[in-house]
Amino acid sequence: MTIHQTPGRLVTIADVAREAGVGESTVSRVLRGQGSFSKRAGERVLEAAARLGYVPNRLAGALAGNADSAGSQLVGVVIPSLANIVFPDLLRGLTGALDEAGFQGVVGVSDYDPVREEALVAGLLSWRPAALVLTGLEHTALTVTRLRAAGIRIVEMIDTDGPGLDIVVGFSNRAVGHASARHLVGRGYRRIAYVGHDLGRDVRAAKRLAGFEAALAEAGLALHARELVAERSSAAAGRAALEALVARAPDTDAVYFSNDDMALGGYFACLGSGWAVPGRIALFGCHALDITAAMPQPLSTMRTPRLAIGRAAAEHLRAGGPPGTIDLGFELSEGATA
Amino acid sequence: MTIHQTPGRLVTIADVAREAGVGESTVSRVLRGQGSFSKRAGERVLEAAARLGYVPNRLAGALAGNADSAGSQLVGVVIPSLANIVFPDLLRGLTGALDEAGFQGVVGVSDYDPVREEALVAGLLSWRPAALVLTGLEHTALTVTRLRAAGIRIVEMIDTDGPGLDIVVGFSNRAVGHASARHLVGRGYRRIAYVGHDLGRDVRAAKRLAGFEAALAEAGLALHARELVAERSSAAAGRAALEALVARAPDTDAVYFSNDDMALGGYFACLGSGWAVPGRIALFGCHALDITAAMPQPLSTMRTPRLAIGRAAAEHLRAGGPPGTIDLGFELSEGATA
DNA sequence: AAAAATGTTGGCAGCGCTGCCATTCCGGGA
């Protein structure tokens, strides 16, 4: 029962035209519901197409349609990772809105590597996408050159801390870090440490930390300690890192995590070691992952509008408006751990 | 600083040919490193292409190249959801292997809806993909017809419980459920309940439950209770459901969850209510999400090879072999909650 | 009733690329 029957050639618009007894142009018009045609022609074409099992060839359509401008209805998307739940969320908002608008997303994963992104962008551009959606503001010079030359709408998601190429949708990671520190300081914590993952790659986590330290400095404080893991963020890494940190700096009274999954790991470390949260040690995360709301003590964290960012990115794809930055903000999720 | 410069026409192969002082065919051969050409011609073409910033148009390439067979280098992918971490994992394995092989994935999200899948498949087929990767074995009749007519390789991921269309890569969800029940029964639990999410849509969770109940029956048992939430699986839903379940059937001694995130929610419920795990109540999940390994008591669950499935799916795309099922199995992750 | 306006329709030239084929170029053997 192989599926490979490939009877020969696939049905083309010419076959439908012959079957329906009309011209090719009429078939084209009917199928796209564009231009004028008689009711009778419409019926016959639809009927013939169904009878023949016609599947339009968008490759040809896009090629013929509009050679320059928005060639196809494909939209290239580059995200850094699928392992960090933040990005599937982004993708979720994006694909949802994208296919409401009749677009198809072509997804590439850069693994936080600008050089990898460069290659992905080159590959995506060769499909003549209607637009490109990237993550973050940091790109190689060659990527930027190519993007400029492509003459299509570019959306950069998530990070508004810096100049964008065209449209930027996100929030200020710096401000998130800043607000997080203000919250901890306001709660009276003074010996505040940081637990994070590979900052060399995750530029946005680094920006949050910068904002965090800036706010500490404004309050006359500095990071009490810091523990970085080389790997990607995960609960296991957060757990190990917090344990290491507490061993080194036992008097730490609050910890800022680069990410909620790290923070969740930290929470587990506290549970395992019997450290009272937030009595013995307070925990603060970032992103407000769904899970954290179900914890016995909801995690104190910052809610970032990931779905909304994806959706907004998709919605601004077609808009012919001027370049600009759309800041969707963030919100304190008070929780009970800090 | 608009990016929209669209100087007019994009650079075509003809422009490169003129610039390099060779024919179009030579440019095409050089750029694809195929056919024979002199070293000198090769250099000049590459140079000219770089100078002009030439970006090949794969739309045209695919259209001209091989009209029938593997038209483009696009691969259509349909997954049911991005909210359930299982699918991003699948996607991760898939896109990784896909772009090693030079393919680009076009992703659609069906939201667990076969009718939505039908529309997505139709849309994807119109890009003349080299192959299609779907999730699960359940499709509408029309989808199946179209898939057959397309004459391309089809891979169905994750579920091996039933006949596939072409290539199937995954594990038996029924067997997972069965093994889970055997484990709980073997540990001496007798009043075993089930906590799950919307089974009407998540067919695979339903298959796991069926296998689970079958194993219970073999042991002379039946489900002690069950609690279903209508929404999608999540920690919050798991927590609420477990609390409801314990209220209704306080003597339950073990709970099988449809998913690890549900189980994690259940664990949080136990922590919150002070129910000893597994003394008062044992918990068993499914999928072995990363997070669960960091818990103070690692969750007892079944490790499913999600990344490997994605990778295997991509690898079997090109293989011209016969249809068949590849069962990647699963593995008990003993943990400490059951 | 003729003219003008409007509604339908089919033919055909591309879109940018690749496959095919005929042609040219080159070095080595007769």
Add this chain to the structure above:
DNA sequence: TCCCGGAATGGCAGCGCTGCCAACATTTTT
């Protein structure tokens, strides 16, 4: 020196579709 086989090359016909335009049909207006 001439001829021959293979490497290198360019021209051109499509791939399937859409945009444009001219042709024709049908109404409406005067």
